[in-house]
Amino acid sequence: MINWNGFLRNYRLWQRRWLYPLISLTVALSLCLSTPLPSKAIDLLPLLFQGVQIFQLSNISERQEVELGKQMNDELQQEVRLSRNQQLNRYIEQVGRRLAAxxxxxxxxxxxxxxEDEAVNAFATVGGFVYVNTGLLKVADNEAELASVLGHEMGHIEGKHLVKQMRQRAIASGVATAAGLNRNQAVGIGVDLALNRPRSRQDEYDADRRGLSTLTRAGYAPLAMVSFMKKLEGKSSVPTFLSTHPGARDRVKVLQRQINNQPSKGNYGLDSTTYKANIRAFLP
Known part of the structure; x- marks a missing residue:
């Protein structure tokens, strides 16, 4: 004969110990996967997914952005040849530090x-990582023109343009989930877009505007951004740095208007002789 009283007591005990916690965990996990996650919730995901880190690109934190940039930098070293010239890197870092401040x-x-690439190009990823080709360093006439390029690429980082494009690419290709994008997929998409991204009109104008503001605040001559674009505009083969939509001519007009509306007395970095001497000493 079944002892129903004992059975019911044991069943209730089992509910309290196992069933209710299991239901709670299931509901919590469902909410994590089906709703936008705040940045604090993202930190729990590595535990829930056995170490697979998830980035929610629509709400990525600054710490996660820097971490993602470091991982992209590791991957990029398989795609491009980074210079080991310590003098040259120190010089570029010095110019960059002035802008970053x-x-x-x-x-x-x-x-x-x-x-180390003769193509006239520069690009940026996320989290503060900026890259400039030796070919562009040779084409620039002075430090202010170099700074204008670095400032433009920093403008892409400030505007989180690559993060936005990564999210769009992940959604379009169907690899993003409601929780976000796993680390390896994010790194792969980010590197591909950084090297080959089709830049939008809005992002380029925004990066120009942000870069010009940074250049001006740092005391560099703002007209250097215009002179660099004008110099490359007439070349028969359009440099990678300018092979974007909108065209260089339109961007020059907009930049010139912005400079006229916010005149600056900054004229740092226009010494062409010193810059050329430095570049000749740094580059083979």
């Missing part, structure tokens, strides 16, 4: 690196 995101630990 006057950027709209001065708390980011910016990293400036030189890529």
């Amino acid at each position: 006057n950027s709209s995101r001065p708390n980011i630990p910016y990293t400036f690196q030189v890529v």
Whole structure:
């Protein structure tokens, strides 16, 4: 004969110990996966997914952005050849530090690196990582023109343009979940976009505007951004740095208007002789 009283007592005990906690965990996990996560909730995901880190790009924290940038930098070293010239890297870092102190995101630990490539190009990822080719260093006439390029790329970081494009690419390709994007997928998408991204009109104008503001606050001659674009505009083969939409001519007009509306007395970095001497000494 079944002891129903004992059975019911044991069943209630089992509910309290196992069933209710299990239901609570299931509900919590469902909410994590089906609703936008605040930044604090994201930190729990590595535990729930056995160490797979998840980035919610629509709400990525500054710490996560810097971490993602470091991981992209590791991956990029398989794609590009970073210069080991310590003198050259120190010089570029020096110019970058001056700009970073006057950027709209001065708390980011910016990293400036030189890529050994004759193409006239520069690019940025996320979390403060900026790259400039040796080919562009040779084309620039002075430090202010170099600074204008670095400032433009910093503008992409300040505006989180690559983060936005990564999110769009992840959604379009179907690899993003409601929780976000796992680390390896995020790194792969980010590196591909940084090297080959189709830049939008809005992002380029925004990066120009932000870069010009940073350049001006740092005391560099703002017209250097215009002179650099004008110099490259007439070349038969359009440099990678300007092979974007909108075209260089339109960007020059907008920049010139912005400079006229906010005149500056800054004229630092226009010494062409010193810059060329430095570049010749640094580069083979």
